[in-house]
Amino acid sequence: MHATLAEGVNWVGIIDWTVRDFHGYETRRGSTYNSYLVQGEKTALIDAVKAPFADTLLGNIDETVGLGSVDYVVANHAEPDHSGSLAAVMAACPKATLVTNEKCAEILEGYYGAREWPTHIVTTGDSLDLGGRTLSFVQVPMVHWPDSMVTYCPEEHILFSNDAFGQHLASSGRFDDELDLSVVMDEAKTYYANIVMLYGRPIARALEAVGGLQIAMIAPAHGVIWREHVAEILDAYNDWVRCRPRARLLVIYESMWGSTDAMAHEILAGALGHGAEIELLEVGSTGRTRIATEVLDAAVLAVGSPTLNMTLMPEVAGVLTYLKGLAPRNKAGLAFGSYGWAPSGPKEVHAALEGMGVEMLGEPLTARWRPDDEVRARCREAGRMMAERAVRAAAEGHLYPV
Amino acid sequence: MKKYECTVCAYVYDPDVGDPDNAIAPGTAFEELPDDWTCPDCGVGKDMFEPLDD
Numbered sequence: 001m002h003a004t005l006a007e008g009v010n011w012v013g014i015i016d017w018t019v020r021d022f023h024g025y026e027t028r029r030g031s032t033y034n035s036y037l038v039q040g041e042k043t044a045l046i047d048a049v050k051a052p053f054a055d056t057l058l059g060n061i062d063e064t065v066g067l068g069s070v071d072y073v074v075a076n077h078a079e080p081d082h083s084g085s086l087a088a089v090m091a092a093c094p095k096a097t098l099v100t101n102e103k104c105a106e107i108l109e110g111y112y113g114a115r116e117w118p119t120h121i122v123t124t125g126d127s128l129d130l131g132g133r134t135l136s137f138v139q140v141p142m143v144h145w146p147d148s149m150v151t152y153c154p155e156e157h158i159l160f161s162n163d164a165f166g167q168h169l170a171s172s173g174r175f176d177d178e179l180d181l182s183v184v185m186d187e188a189k190t191y192y193a194n195i196v197m198l199y200g201r202p203i204a205r206a207l208e209a210v211g212g213l214q215i216a217m218i219a220p221a222h223g224v225i226w227r228e229h230v231a232e233i234l235d236a237y238n239d240w241v242r243c244r245p246r247a248r249l250l251v252i253y254e255s256m257w258g259s260t261d262a263m264a265h266e267i268l269a270g271a272l273g274h275g276a277e278i279e280l281l282e283v284g285s286t287g288r289t290r291i292a293t294e295v296l297d298a299a300v301l302a303v304g305s306p307t308l309n310m311t312l313m314p315e316v317a318g319v320l321t322y323l324k325g326l327a328p329r330n331k332a333g334l335a336f337g338s339y340g341w342a343p344s345g346p347k348e349v350h351a352a353l354e355g356m357g358v359e360m361l362g363e364p365l366t367a368r369w370r371p372d373d374e375v376r377a378r379c380r381e382a383g384r385m386m387a388e389r390a391v392r393a394a395a396e397g398h399l400y401p402v
Numbered sequence: 403m404k405k406y407e408c409t410v411c412a413y414v415y416d417p418d419v420g421d422p423d424n425a426i427a428p429g430t431a432f433e434e435l436p437d438d439w440t441c442p443d444c445g446v447g448k449d450m451f452e453p454l455d456d
Binding site: 139141142146199201202 | 444
């Protein structure tokens with residue numbers, strides 16, 4: 001199977017319809033591992049796929065150009081979803097020289113051991129002349145590993161962006177105009193939030209580095225190829241790298257016997273009608289992938305946990321640990337939750353949020369055993385205050401990086 | 403004051419700029435950064451930095 005981007009430029013990747021867990025990322029719509037063939041007088045394969053799909057990749061290459069005619073294999077990134085089948089490709093393409101950067105070569109050796117592959121090391125500014133077509137390379141460290149690189153074909157104005165601009169999205173169409181744009185954007189946002197949110201600054205630099213290029217298509221390593229909506233995804237990335245806050249309040253919580261749940265609903269009730277979009281996300285039924293996605297552009301986070309075994313609930317702790325790693329910026333927040341004899345749960349939530357740089361809007365809201373009328377009123381008041389804060393933050397547009 | 407480069411991700415610490423996102427003021431030499439300071443781009447420690455030649 002292959003799909004044509006331009007004459008002599010073909011997608012030869014894999015559609016993984018059934019994957020639902022990508023190292024803990026819930027890939028509810030599956031994924032694709034995109035490989036591309038670029039033909040001039042010589043032929044280059046850009047990126048390989050996950051190991052279990054090696055044979056299908058080789059079949060796709062063979063039906064498109066013939067395995068014997070691959071002269072170069074470009075490795076933009078060493079992560080196994082793009083390199084797992086590299087050994088099979090190098091073995092099946094006898095003429096092929098591996099083209100990669102020094103960091104990527106180091107990591108490939110770390111994964112697969114020292115190999116005898118003919119290798120050509122490139123760095124930013126280097127080009128590969130295919131005869132009638134050129135591939136230029138730009139290293140984009142920490143987008144999202146130290147080795148990350150993008151490849152540009154100036155004759156066709158195609159940016160092979162590897163993981164940047166990707167989406168975990170299996171679909172029958174290979175292009176952004178072949179399915180509902182809202183689905184594509186939602187998956188692009190989910191991917192950004194869960195894979196690269198913490199690298200806002202390096203991504204901003206990468207956007208600058210490729211900003212001077214004329215781009216007709218962005219061909220990422222996962223999901224559909226951008227051709228009709230290039231401007232939209234670039235605009236979205238410009239917002240996401242800065243964690244541009246929208247007027248949104250998230251109420252993220254877990255409950256044991258209903259008290260923290262009642263507090264969450266009082267916060268929601270108090271927040272309604274003050275101009276912010278509010279979402280109630282119960283941790284156990286929502287999952288961290290979706291929560292991280294919603295956090296990306298939310299201005300305010302109310303996070304609740306009761307006290308279990310003198311600490312917070314493990315599911316909430318898991319979400320907070322995950323978020324700490326993803327390092328969301330421009331957030332304000334408040335902790336809440338119930339307790340019986342010591343309010344350790346909500347206090348630890350407060351400390352965790354503060355530790356990840358969230359601006360805390362007050363001390364934790366707590367309820368002993370059950371929220372009484374006074375606590376309920378305080379929760380509603382906090383809800384109103386947080387909704388107003390979210391509206392203000394969106395209007396003022398605090399941005400990171402500045 | 404010397405600039406230092408992260409050997410993992412190529413981030414450059416410029417003492418004239420500091421690291422304002424992590425409360426490091428402009429004018430702070432690399433040697434004066436706290437021991438627990440980490441690369442703002444990739445998260446590795448100070449030991450992974452090397453001085454840049456002028």
